Amino acid sequence: MALEALENITQKDYKFKNWAGIYSCKPQLYFQPTTIDEVSSVVKNARALGKTIVTVGSGHSPSNMCITNEWLMNLDKLNKVLGFEEFKDSHFADVSVEAGIRVFQINEYVATKNYAVQNLGSISEQSIAGIISTGTHGSSPFHGLVSSNIVNLTIVNGLGEVVFLDSENHPEVFRAALLSLGKIGIIVRATVRVVPAFNIKSTEEVITFEDLLESWDTLWTSSEFIRVWWYPYSRKCVLWRGNKTEDIPTKPRKSWWGTTLGRIFYETLLWLSCKIYTPLTPYVERFVFQRQYGKLGGKGNGNTAVATSVKAFNMDCLFSQFVNEWGCPLENGPQILRSLDHSISQANQNKEFYVHVPMEIRCSNTTLPSEPLDTKNRTVTSRGTVYGNILRPYLDNTPSGCRYTPLNSVTNSQLTLYINATIYRPFGYNTRIHEWYSIFEDTMSVAGGKPHWAKNFLGSTNNTAGEIKEESEYDDFEGRGLGRKIKEWYGDDLVAFRNIREQQDPDNVFLMNKEWAFRNGIANE
Numbered sequence: 001m002a003l004e005a006l007e008n009i010t011q012k013d014y015k016f017k018n019w020a021g022i023y024s025c026k027p028q029l030y031f032q033p034t035t036i037d038e039v040s041s042v043v044k045n046a047r048a049l050g051k052t053i054v055t056v057g058s059g060h061s062p063s064n065m066c067i068t069n070e071w072l073m074n075l076d077k078l079n080k081v082l083g084f085e086e087f088k089d090s091h092f093a094d095v096s097v098e099a100g101i102r103v104f105q106i107n108e109y110v111a112t113k114n115y116a117v118q119n120l121g122s123i124s125e126q127s128i129a130g131i132i133s134t135g136t137h138g139s140s141p142f143h144g145l146v147s148s149n150i151v152n153l154t155i156v157n158g159l160g161e162v163v164f165l166d167s168e169n170h171p172e173v174f175r176a177a178l179l180s181l182g183k184i185g186i187i188v189r190a191t192v193r194v195v196p197a198f199n200i201k202s203t204e205e206v207i208t209f210e211d212l213l214e215s216w217d218t219l220w221t222s223s224e225f226i227r228v229w230w231y232p233y234s235r236k237c238v239l240w241r242g243n244k245t246e247d248i249p250t251k252p253r254k255s256w257w258g259t260t261l262g263r264i265f266y267e268t269l270l271w272l273s274c275k276i277y278t279p280l281t282p283y284v285e286r287f288v289f290q291r292q293y294g295k296l297g298g299k300g301n302g303n304t305a306v307a308t309s310v311k312a313f314n315m316d317c318l319f320s321q322f323v324n325e326w327g328c329p330l331e332n333g334p335q336i337l338r339s340l341d342h343s344i345s346q347a348n349q350n351k352e353f354y355v356h357v358p359m360e361i362r363c364s365n366t367t368l369p370s371e372p373l374d375t376k377n378r379t380v381t382s383r384g385t386v387y388g389n390i391l392r393p394y395l396d397n398t399p400s401g402c403r404y405t406p407l408n409s410v411t412n413s414q415l416t417l418y419i420n421a422t423i424y425r426p427f428g429y430n431t432r433i434h435e436w437y438s439i440f441e442d443t444m445s446v447a448g449g450k451p452h453w454a455k456n457f458l459g460s461t462n463n464t465a466g467e468i469k470e471e472s473e474y475d476d477f478e479g480r481g482l483g484r485k486i487k488e489w490y491g492d493d494l495v496a497f498r499n500i501r502e503q504q505d506p507d508n509v510f511l512m513n514k515e516w517a518f519r520n521g522i523a524n525e
């Protein structure tokens, strides 16, 4: 179809802003196709006119990876459920969807079939293609990236061709598409493997930072789902652990801090401590922590609750924020946390920089079996992933050296540790992050860490690839790039990804935001 024939799906004056409101852009043209043919036509027109296309899902990626001044495409209108196939004897089902569908829409649909998505991050607002494309994860010693639950994908590549991908059809391209950063094609369909609906029985308790480190060896495999929120200035952590259950959900614990008034009050305290007097920050944390968790039971004496899986996984992420999350071998956790704790304490004493809370400490198990697992004996409360595929995405940022072992013998040596350094932007104020994020990234990098592709990692002028400016020319929160490190970290996997990228997109239709791609080693300069 000629561009003129696509007018009904085209906007000329659209302004994009990401969820956090950090980045915005005015693309030349904004497309919301309703069919795969329309997607293909836009790609063919872009190729013919030498234009590039960025595909945006729900715009929840904190970084500037969806920013473009050329063509922007969104699939919110390509969001239907296409099919649902149940494999009762194997205790799973496959739901096929158009790729613009949001995760919460999948949650709602499969719940009507008494099934559930196997593992989720903190929210469900994202598009399914978006969470696949950046390595989105939850927090479990028995689950990996969301991409491991994907059975197949259909992409429109840079030639406008519609290509079906799965473990048998173009498996190498499938591996690239399972974490593609939108750089090899537009995901238009996905099939997601889901399991019989389950609730989660959880305990939430306050432990000390020392408790966390002392229990490190056994803590992370002590439940199927687990997350730790670290409050450095309070020297406390909130430990949340959950397991599948068929028990009936209990009444959720309400908190004034979750109300509109509570959130505005908290955001105002943060604004005062970010913009007016930064040494207030530790007092704000301790005050809010005490009010939120002061009555929560201590170690071994926490609150118990039962919730649906989605309600247990998802949380209120509060306000606009910078987030910088790195994944590294979980065994390195104690040394990392002691180092970060020291840096945070020193900075507080010297009034140099401050951190916000919670610092999220999570885990994943991205090791993969050599062949699909037999699931015939699973029950609703069985632990672990029912894999949609057992292929490692080339750009998987979790440690590649961990070896698979069956569920019952998983130890810390199979696990990835994620540390997520959130810095809020109260009322849109750009809190300074460069000093803290530089120390955070150096600490994580030394411990074998690599950044989550979607988040606000900064890199540095000596690790970037591509253009380098004077340090003073960068905004405080501006990514300097990690291209040199990324080439070193990903090695042959990056070479394979780049080759597939060039094969699927020979005219660089998807290489907009070239500067981001070069800076971070995704494309050859």
Ligand SMILES: Cc1cc2nc3c(=O)[nH]c(=O)nc-3n(C[C@H](O)[C@H](O)[C@H](O)COP(=O)(O)OP(=O)(O)OC[C@H]3O[C@@H](n4cnc5c(N)ncnc54)[C@H](O)[C@@H]3O)c2cc1C
Pocket: 019, 020, 054, 055, 056, 057, 058, 059, 060, 061, 062, 065, 066, 075, 099, 100, 120, 121, 122, 123, 125, 126, 127, 128, 129, 130, 131, 132, 133, 134, 135, 136, 137, 138, 180, 181, 182, 183, 185, 186, 187, 188, 317, 452, 454
């Ligand atoms: C409040 C909040 C909480 C979060 N919680 C977590 C969490 O717990 N765990 C975690 O790992 N991450 C988390 N994230 C990060 C988030 O899951 C990722 O940034 C995710 O990629 C966002 O999905 P999206 O649909 O908004 O994608 P976008 O941000 O719109 O796009 C992300 C990338 O995917 C590409 N893309 C989008 N659609 C397509 C398509 N159809 N075909 C090809 N490429 C496409 C884009 O080009 C871009 O490169 C969170 C983010 C926020 C804001």
Ligand SMILES: O=C1O[C@H](CO)C(O)=C1O
Pocket: 121, 122, 317, 318, 321, 323, 325, 360, 420, 422, 455
């Ligand atoms: O990127 C993320 O934001 C939230 C924290 O607010 C979360 O869990 C991420 O991951």
